[in-house]
Amino acid sequence: MKSLRVLVLEDHDFQRSFAVNMLRQLGCQEVFEAVDGAQALSVLDKVGKVDIALCDLCMDGMDGLEFLQRIGHSALVHSVIISSSLSADLRRTVQQIVSLLGLKMLGDVGKPMKAPALNNLLKEHLCGSGVVSPACAPVELANEDEVRGALRKQQLKAWYQPKVNLSTGEVEGVEVLTRWQHPASGILSPAVFMPVLEHCGLLDELLFAQLDTSLRLQQQARSDGFVLNLAFNLHVTQLINSDLTSIVKRILKLHSAAGSSLTFELTESGLLESSVTSLETMVRLRMMGCQLSIDDFGAGFSSLQRLCQLPFNEIKLDGEFIRTLKHEPRCRAAISSTLALGKSLGMSVVIEGIENKEEHDLLLGLGCTLGQGYFYARPMTGEELLRWLPARAGSGNKAEM
Structure with missing residues (x-):
């Protein structure tokens, strides 16, 4: 698999370490980590843009939702994968927010994460699929x-x-x-x-x-x-x-x-x-x-x-x-x-x-x-x-x- 730059946002130490190790085992050589949105923004300032943000939503400090709002339309993050224990209806609404922010929504791996589901989403990113943002170029009307x-x-x-x-x-x-x-x-x-x-x-x-x-x-x-x-x-x-x-x-x-x-x-x-x-x-x-x-x-x-x-x-x-x-x-x-x-x-x-x-x-x-x-x-x-x-x-x- 082509190497991807992935940022992991997770405030739980064990789950963050688990996600980082799983991504590396799946072939991602550049994996960055942050305990909340504020630290994630700081990481992006240092390392530049990443391909994917694997994002928890409920975190102490700046939560995942605020982080996504901050980086929306910034080109610092190309695609988003949600990993959260929130109820399905809330996660579904967050997926809509992600797309409205001009980001590509790859999917939701839930918690605990499973390697096959995460691997499929990484492959989707490499194939250029995922949920396309409505911020795409408008259709050119005929004369x-x-x-x-x-x-x-x-x-x-x-x-x-x-x-x-x-x-x-x-x-x-x-x-x-x-x-x-x-x-x-x-x-x-x-x-x-x-x-x-x-x-x-x-x-x-x-x-x-x-x-x-x-x-x-x-x-x-x-x-x-x-x-x-x-x-x-x-x-x-x-x-x-x-x-x-x-x-x-x-x-x-x-x-x-x-x-x-x-x-x-x-x-x-x-x-x-x-x-x-x-x-x-x-x-x-x-x-x-x-x-x-x-x-x-x-x-x-x-x-x-x-x-x-x-x-x-x-x-x-x-x-x-x-x-x-x-x-x-x-x-x-x-x-x-x-x-x-x-x-x-x-x-x-x-x-x-x-x-x-x-x-x-x-x-x-x-x-x-x-x-x-x-x-x-x-x-x-x-x-x-x-x-x-x-x-x-x-x-x-x-x-x-």
Whole structure:
């Protein structure tokens, strides 16, 4: 293993010595130590920057939390490993603080430390992984004229990610996403162009084009024996367009499609204040038979209030709850509570971000019905979807499961 410079912050003499010896046995030749944050800062002044700080949190004198705040954004420490006997919920919050401070969070080895867990994190550092700080470089947005041209030339394509019944494996619908099929740069992420479309007031034009394309695809899938609900992301600013519902109704009529075959997903963070027009739009969409889904549920601060006040009939639980499902009882409790809430309110619940069979099985055990994520399928083009559906059905509706 390439030699790493590691600083150990631990006020307990035996545990500090144990950590230092373990790091040396794992191949770290330069290991420095400190009994508290103040001494750690002094060590850094003398030896310069280190690759990793292995940090306890509760210490006499300057504790680990204050030390992390002092060295955040300083470039004196590249990555952090937490070693603490604090409860899991507190350690999880500290991990968020570390990332917000501009440091890379490698992981949490707990106490007592185990050599295999620590060795894995050291290898992750050498491979450049770990939890990336949100202080990374922002996405470079596309030129406004280019985006307008892409929309005009129909380069902004609809892609589809299936929603799956966890019990049966059957595909019950798809979320309609957007990818830019750039003639020179290939497939571009929505992060590059969606903010530009919003700024230019072009989200409705994109939505109506996607509706037309996706309803044609829905008809093709139905002729092959597959009934798909289409879910579209709707920005809160689009709700103030008083013509939105009449245009949606016209497009549905053009394709002889029912409103019940559509779902509109709205992110709760944009719904803090609702105008009369936006509320009327939501009601009219429901009157047409469309489903309204509150997207990224649990990621904002007004979820329950929004559920009580606005006419949603689906909850889409934020994928972050899945990340620590296996290890965090609180996440399991939050998912179970959301499922119970949905049932009591007569609302369906969709779980986002399912990436492996273990997560699938855990969620199925909690009573989840609908899920979406890479475990089932990644977003794909319409042509790929029409090939994927019968292939999945031919394998017993449980492809990749």
